[in-house]
Structures are given as structure tokens and as C-alpha cells.
Amino acid sequence: MLLAGCQASSDPQVQARNHEFGCIAGTVGGAIVGGLIGSTIGGGRGTVLAEAVGIGGGGYLGNRLACR
Secondary structure (H helix, E strand, O other), X not given: OHHHHHOOOOOHHHHHHXXXXXXXXXXXXXXXXXXXXXXXXXXXXXXXXXHHHHHHHHHHHHXXXXXX
């Protein structure tokens, strides 16, 4: 009975909502991880540029992986 909440729903609206949440979570999560990785690279203004590239690249990659 406890595992009943973990089952996938057959309702198309619920599936669409879950997919949309996964896309958003993947994009935001990728951007956060990319920004953190980018912040470890470079120094001074180079760090800001690396963070921006990391955020953009991580968000894109997270989106591509989660939104299939």
C-alpha cells in the first residue's frame, strides 16, 4: 500500500505534468551544477565568464537530457 504512490499514473494530464516538471527540474538543476563548476574555473573576470558559460551549457544539457 505504501508503494502505491510510486506507481506511474495512466492519466495523460498527470503524465504531461510530470514530464513538464522533469524538464524544468533538469534545466534548472543543470544550470546550477554548470554554474558551480564554472565558478571553479578562471580568476577575476574569467570566473564570471566561466560561470555564465557553465550556467548556459548546464541548463542546455540538463534540458536535453530531461526533456526527451
